Amino acid sequence: MSSDGTSTPDGPGADPGGADAEQFAAALDDPAAGCGEDSVEGDPDLTREVALARRLAAFGSALDPEPQARERARRRLLAALDREAGGDAPSDGPSRAS
Numbered sequence: 247m248s249s250d251g252t253s254t255p256d257g258p259g260a261d262p263g264g265a266d267a268e269q270f271a272a273a274l275d276d277p278a279a280g281c282g283e284d285s286v287e288g289d290p291d292l293t294r295e296v297a298l299a300r301r302l303a304a305f306g307s308a309l310d311p312e313p314q315a316r317e318r319a320r321r322r323l324l325a326a327l328d329r330e331a332g333g334d335a336p337s338d339g340p341s342r343a344s
Contacts, residue, residue, distance in 0.1 A: 274299055
């Protein structure tokens with residue numbers, strides 16, 4: 247939730263119509279957006295989020311985990327989702343304790 251009471255893209259209380267996500271996507275596509283304080287329609291939270299997304303994109307694959315770590319995380323996520331759904335299928339990955 248931003249300081250002015252509006253919701254942020256995909257955050258708690260996000261606009262069910264997707265206007266927040268659309269505004270974020272449009273700001274991210276706009277080369278002038280996020281260049282200065284309050285440059286995105288007077289919304290400092292959106293400005294900060296656009297700047298963060300651009301910085302993360304600039305790092306590219308340097309922030310990606312090793313392929314083995316990515317696979318372990320994928321297996322843990324799938325196992326957790328299966329447990330949450332109440333499935334009894336055994337996990338093909340290591341337990342969280344390992």
